[in-house]
Amino acid sequence: MAEAARFNDTEHDADHSDDAVWLEVVRKMDEVYQDLLRYEVELETKNAELESLRQFFASVLDSISDVLIVCDLEWRIEAVNAALSRLVGQAQETLIGASFFSLLADTDRERFCGGTGMPVVERHDCECSVITADGTTTPVSFNCTVRRDLSGRVSGVVITGRPVGELRRAYEALREAHEALQRTQGQLVHSEKMASLGRLVAGVAHELNNPISFVLGNVLALKRYAERFQRFFAACAAEGACAPAIQTLREQLKIDRALADLPRLIAGLEEGAQRSREIVDALKRFSAVDGGEMHEVELVEVIRRGVHWVTSSVRGAFRVDLALPESMRVWGNSGQLQQVVMNLVQNAADATADLPEGRLSITAREENGGWRVDFIDNGPGIRPEHLPHLFEPFFTTKPVGQGTGLGLAISYGLVEKMGGKLSAANNHDGGAIFTLWLPAITS
Structure with a gap:
């Protein structure tokens, strides 16, 4: 009976050990399942973040107004932005795989990089003509830089370009505006001169009045002297006039004093005229439109x-x-x-x-x-x-x-x-x- 009891105990222990093993297996499976669920959630989160970043960078690239082209070592296009698509009138998917040089006019393909088959080189401010959507060409200033992979090896080029036609038009408009501003400034300067000149009219009239008075006074004196000279010389030329009568007339008309006064009158006329000319010249210099x-x-x-x-x-x-x-x-x-x-x-x-x-x-x-x-x-x-x-x-x-x-x-x-x-x-x-x-x- 004792032996039977020991056998039953041994069998019971074995059953209990099997149950523990299965419980451990179930527990491990549950842990693995939980880890799988966590990893799946993390993976979905990472994928969502990556998709968000991809959309962000795509929207940024498409918002850039400059042309962006990514090429491999053979100058085949791998990626472009919307600006290039709008410029050449082709969908972005259509441009993928095409040669970069197919976008350029024939005259500029050799100038940019010597044509196809040349090694990757860098270019800065290289102006080339790009064939646009309407079949015409427009000048674009390109910059080309080398692209490298994670190991540092050259894997292609990144090309950026900016149409210079709009810049030229903007510069032309800016130049015209600057010239118009200069003309307006010159007109304002001249207008202010005229305003200042108008305020000085009273003073100028006073300045001119003095020399003009000199001239008018001396002219009246010379006019009186001229009448005396005419009478005197007419008497001298009269037939039968005697010397005493001429001498008496000479004293009456004060011919000698008039002759002595002539240099002073002429000097006064000269001074008044010179002063008037100086005033007028000063006004002309001030009011003139100069450069x-x-x-x-x-x-x-x-x-x-x-x-x-x-x-x-x-x-x-x-x-x-x-x-x-x-x-x-x-x-x-x-x-x-x-x-x-x-x-x-x-x-x-x-x-x-x-x-x-x-x-x-x-x-x-x-x-x-x-x-x-x-x-x-x-x-x-x-x-x-x-x-x-x-x-x-x-x-x-x-x-x-x-x-x-x-x-x-x-x-x-x-x-x-x-x-x-x-x-x-x-x-x-x-x-x-x-x-x-x-x-x-x-x-």
């Missing part, structure tokens, strides 16, 4: 002349004090510089118009290889919020109808074109200070 030719200019003369013109037309008490050296030679345009000086002096006169006595101090000194000229007035100064906009076109603080807003803007441009600088600030003692700097001529 901005640069030449040597004596800045002291320009400043004195500009101050004289403005102060001759300003009403009220306005005094200009000059502290200038004997000579300031600069390289520029005398007419344009005079316009700048007149604008600065006129602005000072306008700024101090409401004061009992307006004053402008003009001083000059050498600085940084050039001449610095300060225009300092005793006006109310410039408001801080206006300082950044002072040289902008059409910006003005004057009432409507009293200022165009172009004077300072044009002056700034003219000075800058001559290699100089024009700036504005508030003087620490009150009033505004405009600083003009121009490179000096030292030789």
Whole structure:
């Protein structure tokens, strides 16, 4: 009985061991199944990410406006973007496998790379004609770079290109716009000159009145003398006239004094005519439309002349004090510089118009290889919020109808074109200070 019991125990242990093995196998299978499920989920996630990246890069490539071509070592097309498809009028699938050189005009195939069969080479800014969808050709600037695989070996080329026809048209439009801007700028400069000239008419009339008065006065005197000379010489030529009668008539007509006065009258006529011509020439130089030719200019003369013109037309008490050296030679345009000086002096006169006595101090000194000229007035100064906009076109603080807003803007441009600088600030003692700097001529 004992032996039977031991046999039954042994059989029971064997059954129990088999069950444990099967449970372990089931457990392992479950783990493997779970791993497979996890790997499948991860694989699907990776595939989704890869598809998203593929779509992203495809959309980026198709959004690029430049042409993109990928070729193998035999110059066969492996990939293109939508820009090339639109340019040549062929579907992207149709272009795959075609030769890159089939896209080029016959005259440019040899020039790009020597034709088919040549080794892969790099090219930069190589302009070739590409056959477009309508059968015509358009110039395209190509860049060609070598493409390598993961091991570093050359596996093909990447070609990018940009149609230059649109760029040329854009450059042409830009050139035309620039020329139109230059013409407009010249017209604005001339308009501002005419506006300044109109403000000076009263002063010019006063300046011309003096020499004209000299001429008219002397002409009237000469007219009276001519009548006396005619009577005297007629009496001398009269038949039977005696010497005492001629002498008496000579004394009555004051012939000797008239003869002595003739040189002075003629000199006065000459001086008045010369002065009138100088005034007219100065006006012609100022109002003339010039090309901005640069030449040597004596800045002291320009400043004195500009101050004289403005102060001759300003009403009220306005005094200009000059502290200038004997000579300031600069390289520029005398007419344009005079316009700048007149604008600065006129602005000072306008700024101090409401004061009992307006004053402008003009001083000059050498600085940084050039001449610095300060225009300092005793006006109310410039408001801080206006300082950044002072040289902008059409910006003005004057009432409507009293200022165009172009004077300072044009002056700034003219000075800058001559290699100089024009700036504005508030003087620490009150009033505004405009600083003009121009490179000096030292030789």
